[in-house]
Every structure is written in structure tokens, then in C-alpha cells.
Amino acid sequence: MNGVWIMAGITWREALRRKILWTALVAGALLLAVFAAAMHLQVLEFQGRAMSPFVRYQVEAGMLMIGLYTCDLLAVVLTILTSIDTIAGEIGSGTIQAIATKPVARWQIVLGKFLGFVAMIAAYVAVTYAATIWVARATTGVLPQHPLLGYLLIVFECVIALALTFLFGTWFSTLTNGVLVLGLQGVAFMGGWLEQVSGFSQSVHIVTLGIASSLLMPGESVWRRAAYELQTQLAGSLSFSPFANVSIPSLLAMGYAAAYLAVALGVAVWHFQRRDL
């Protein structure tokens, strides 16, 4: 396993050297600035109105969910953009030959790089996620219900996208890899939101379509489970935000997502072992 940790360390240092993490944090800071301004303006707006504290709380909690969702989307996109090049690009440029000839097994290269990215993503999400919650807490006093579980689920969603970029990276070029993973993410996004609006149209077929798309790419359903965990049951059922409890992924769906991740990573390792470099 020593080779795995070495590769993970190299990947982490590479990310720092190429300023990937830092530029991602700048993007996150911009997002936070907009979020903080929006929350502040909302508080000022509410101060001039006589309104129910309950309604105010729900609106502010809904805004926090929007902030966390944006944080989640940014993390997933950054995961894909920063990792599509790591295997496909190194194969394409021939850099991989300098790594794969060393006494490190190929599975250790894939797993090491993967763990390096997981550490980077976990750190990135921790910073932006905690900062989003802190902004909401400081401006409105609103807090999510199960913040740690929500954090773990968002990281989980990113790691699923990461496993896919590794899987396709062992087969295709960087560009094709990016198109494939972003395309699948788009399918998951659309399926998830269609399923969400099915609560209003009460269409069983749309729910089925949403579930089918979550089987193809379970990332969005992991977010919706996170949204369910982050809100109180009362808030989730009141339709105050677009993240109301309409169709909530079960624990089995989370198990499926974990199996999906394991299979994607397993196949990536298997194929990288077999392919010509």
C-alpha cells in the first residue's frame, strides 16, 4: 500500500503546485461573497416587515439550502474539471510512462491518484461548506439540521463523479472524458429536478424517469438525500424551498451509489491494468 500513499501525496502536491486548489478556493470565495450579500440584503428586507418568525426562518433556511446546493454544484464541477486530465492526459502526453515504469503497480497509481483527489475534494468542500454555513449563521442564525452528514454526502457525490472521470480516463482522451462525465452529470441533474417537480405534477412516470437517470448517474440523488438530511422534516415538507421533500432517495439508493462508485473505480483499475500505455 506504500505505493498508493506515495501516489496520493504526489497528486496532492501536484494539485497545490498547479494552483488547482487555490483557484478553486477563489471561485468559492466569490460565491460566498454573493451568498453573504444576498443573506444580508434579505435580513434588511425582513426588518422592515411585520412577518411570522416561522415564515422568516423558512425563507432564510431555504436560502441556506440554495447556498449549500451551489457549493455542492461547484464542488462537483471542479472535481470533474480538475481530474479529467489526470489519467487520460498523462496517457495522451506520455507522462504516464515515466510513472508506470517505476516499481509501482498500476493499481497503486490509479488508487493513489484517486485518494489524492479525494483528500483535495474533501478539504475543498470542508472549507466552502463550513464557510457557507458560517455566513448563514452569522447573518440569520439559521443552521442546517445534520451538517456533518450533509458534508459527507456532498463529498460522496463528488467522489462518484471522480470515479467516473477515472473510469473514462482509462479509455478515452481528456476531452472525450470530460464530455462524457459532464454529460452524465447533466442527465443526473435533469432527472433529479424532473423528479423534484413531479411533486407538483404528481406524475408517476416522471418519478420513474428520475429514478432511472439516478441509476445511470447517482450524483444528484445523493445531493437530494443530503438536502433531506440538512432540513428539518417540517421545513422539508412545507415546500418553502426547491429542496422540499418530494421524492427522497432511500438508504438503498445510497447503497446503490456506493456500489456504483466501487464498480466504476474497480473497472477503472481493471482496465488500466490491462491497457497498453
Added chain:
Amino acid sequence: MSNANGRGGGRSGWWLVLIPVALVLWTTATASGRTLRHRFFAALRIARPEAVSVNVPAFSGPTGSRRLQDAIASMLASRARVTREAADSAVPDSAAAARLAGFAPHLVAGRADKPSFAVQTPRSMTLTVDRGQLQTVMSEVGQSSGAVPAGVDGQTLTIDTPAAVIASYGHCPVVEGQTLTNQIAQRPPPTAESSDCVILEQRPVASAQAPPGLDMAQLTGIALEVAGMSPVQMAAFQRAFSWAAALALTMPRFMRSYDTLSVNGAPAMLINTLFRRGPTYQLLWSAGGRVYVLTGYGNSADAAGLARTVGPASVGGRP
């Protein structure tokens, strides 16, 4: 290049495509596959949590209103057991209504036309208090400082709502369930013909067997805020109605404005509703151990005048 680990490419990866394609074909083309797919898909999602969806219709009545007691139940417990559910039944006259409801109904003397009668049978609901859930709701309405006594956790609360008599005057629209489907289907709004419709609903106040330490007045206040009232509106409402009276009431789903007034000496609240396919006002008051709700589709300025003519029916069903 191929290093020592590599074993060449080949077409062995086709199974990665063939297996999912075979699975999709099997689960769409065969009966057993379809059954399994339906079960699997159903298991991938959980039902909506029941925290606020007690086992009764969420919205009912001409205003798409919600019973205040259901809002309280949803705050206190994740599940409420309705041991006796209210059901509407039409009756020919006030005497029959009195027999079924167990009290003689009052009628609107200000209306010359003959009303149609319906009786809503009594309702009883039992729930087990979830202290954690109540604490969460209290923090959401800004009452996080008010601690809920630990002793109430797991205790039983029973709310009994007596029967109601509903007297409808004029051309009242047929009430449809305010489901999402019905709203999406865009049922037409009440016609001008319905402007003469007035509905008087009356019932004795509700009773509750609550565990010690559970402040029913405070809970009613929170339920009013959850129903959409501001703190000022909630305070005005609680000045007009005891918690027992409030529990017997239904709150309009949409409220444009409200006004406090008096009906024959009893404090009352006139609520102008904001519901395109519903009535224009609801006048609520409590007197003599009963709560009254006068719902109208016409001008809300007529409400107080009509309410002041509400009194005991004489022989033959006229006041």
C-alpha cells in the same frame, strides 16, 4: 508502450456494455423483470416523512383550510392516530341536524332563503408527544428559549372535536378537495351566481387531554404562526379565542387581511381570504361554548351584519 503490469487491450470490455443492456431488456420485456424493476425503483425512494402529514387530508373545506389541531399534531408527533374521523352527511332539516349533532343549531335570521344542512360527525385524534420534534419547531418560530419539559416526551395527547352543523344558504359552489391535481386542473372560479352563498358552520369547542407541562395555549399560538399568521395577528386571534375554541377551527389557507370586531358582544375575527377559487371572507367567533365560522362568497362588509342575526332556530327550521 506496455509495461510489466499491462496485459494488452482486447475487446473483453464489451461485457461492461452487454450486462447493462441485457438487464434493461429483461426488466422491460418480461413480466418478472418488470415486477422486479417496479419493486427495485420503489425501494430506491422513501415515502414522504409524516411529520406534518398526519393521516387526514391536509386541506379541506371551501377555503382549502387546515384544521388547527392538525397543525398542532404535526408539530408534536411524527404520526397521529385518528381514532374517529369526521364524515360529512347531508340531512333534510335543522331538526335532523340537531339529532345527529347532539345540539340545536343556530341559524342566520338575516337570510330569508331556506338553508341546506349537513352534519360533520365528531373526530378524535391521539398522538404521542415527540419532545425533540416540538423543540425543533419552537426554534423555527423563534421560541428556542422556551424549553419543553422532558416529562412530556412519549406522553399521549388526545383531542376530541365534537360534531358540527353546516348550514349553506344561496347558490354555493360544489366543494372539491384542494389537491394539487385539482389546482393544476384549474377548476373555474366561483361564478357571480355564488356571490349569494353563505355557509354557517358551528360546533361546540374542542377538548384535549394533555400531559402536564404541555402548554396548549402556547402550542396553539405556534400553530397559528405555522399557519402563516404574524405575531401581531396571532396575538389578536388568541385574544378572541381560547385554545379549546381554536382547536375546533379551521384556518384559511390564504389570508389577505384581517379585522377584529364584535358579534353580539363576543370578540370575532374577520378574515379576508385570498383564494381565487374560494370564498371571499370568513368570520370567526366563539360564544356560549360554541365556535362559529361564517363563510361568504359575496361582500365581506355584509359579514358582521349577518353574523349578528345568528340565533336559535324556531320550529320549522327558521330562526
